[in-house]
Amino acid sequence: MASQAPAHDGPRQPLAPRSPRGERTRNALITAAREVFERDGYLDARITDITGAAHVASGSFYTYFNDKEDVFRALVDMVQEEMLHPHLRERTGITDTRQLIDAANRDYLRSYKKNARLMALFEQVAHIDDNFRAMRLERGNAFARRNAKMIQALQDSGEADPTLDPLVTAHALSGMVSRMAYSVFVLGQRIPFERLVTTLNKIWENALQLKPADDGSTA
Numbered sequence: 001m002a003s004q005a006p007a008h009d010g011p012r013q014p015l016a017p018r019s020p021r022g023e024r025t026r027n028a029l030i031t032a033a034r035e036v037f038e039r040d041g042y043l044d045a046r047i048t049d050i051t052g053a054a055h056v057a058s059g060s061f062y063t064y065f066n067d068k069e070d071v072f073r074a075l076v077d078m079v080q081e082e083m084l085h086p087h088l089r090e091r092t093g094i095t096d097t098r099q100l101i102d103a104a105n106r107d108y109l110r111s112y113k114k115n116a117r118l119m120a121l122f123e124q125v126a127h128i129d130d131n132f133r134a135m136r137l138e139r140g141n142a143f144a145r146r147n148a149k150m151i152q153a154l155q156d157s158g159e160a161d162p163t164l165d166p167l168v169t170a171h172a173l174s175g176m177v178s179r180m181a182y183s184v185f186v187l188g189q190r191i192p193f194e195r196l197v198t199t200l201n202k203i204w205e206n207a208l209q210l211k212p213a214d215d216g217s218t219a
Contacts, residue, residue: 076139
């Protein structure tokens, strides 16, 4: 008989690992959950399959997670953090606007390709679960807020069209990149990676009406 979650009044806050061993167990459960979710889908995934794949006792699952929704959320959080690629300018030392757009789009598309099966599953779950629909919306908002900040800075420096609403523009351009990633890496639309990224970069540049890289002046 499968182990059941301990009875409690309402959702409890799962414990954070207190030792390296606990951290390894939690990470093993997340890794196993990814394997099971990608293989069986969200609705058919079972906690016993996750603990079996992680080679841990069933009761250990409930030390760190309340249910399969909880571990799925942890998995998506982990992938989302990877895909956001924060502080790109600081990490790479790139200052040229076009190169930054290129680096951001390349990082995102590579991460999406790497996590395509999970991203497809996330899209499916968002259609049937209100909590994950809200989570997907917040993920999109996080991308848009980051990009809006960059667009506003470009406007302030005179490099981009000042009449654009930074946040709406960011939502539109981020949505374009995300949807193209879904079409190519999930649905199987056949577009070579280099053509995809360079085309998306050009659309970004045209939409923002970036000033020419070379203004024609001579040293």
